[in-house]
Amino acid sequence: MKKYGxxxxxLLALVLLVAGRQWRADMTRDKRFTLSEASLRVTDRVKKPLExxxxxxxxxxSYFRKLAEExxxxxxxxxVENPGIHYYFVNPI
Structure with a gap:
């Protein structure tokens, strides 16, 4: 035990560092859940809050509920890339 103390x-510092950020791994072949380089450039250019x-x-x-979730x-x-980007869902009716 003393050997690993x-x-x-x-380890504690690493846990604290990782806990502050959301991490996801996109395991799809076509990187479906990864933002493209162009999307990352656009999010980087947003300097004012965007609603x-x-x-x-x-x-x-059900197909609209699936669209809403995606x-x-x-x-x-x-x-996550730009905390100045805010979104909310509203009922169109």
């Missing part, structure tokens, strides 16, 4: 502070209103909230058929996933990736 010197690694505990390093995105998505009209996909409410009682929709849209939420994509917008969350944008928000």
């Amino acid at each position: 010197k690694y505990i502070p390093l 995105i209103k998505v009209y996909l909230k409410g009682d929709f058929p 849209t939420r996933t994509l917008l969350e990736q944008f928000r």
Whole structure:
């Protein structure tokens, strides 16, 4: 146990560093869940707060609910890259 005790502070520092950021691994062949270089450049250029209103909230058929979830996933990736990007879903009716 004493042999490994010197690694505990390093391990603790690593855990604290990683805990502050969301990490995801895109294991798809076509990198479906990874933002493209062009998308990353656009998010980097957003300097003022950007508010995105998505009209996909409410009682929709299943294919619209799937679209809403995929849209939420994509917008969350944008928000992680640039915290100035905000989005919310509203009912169009």
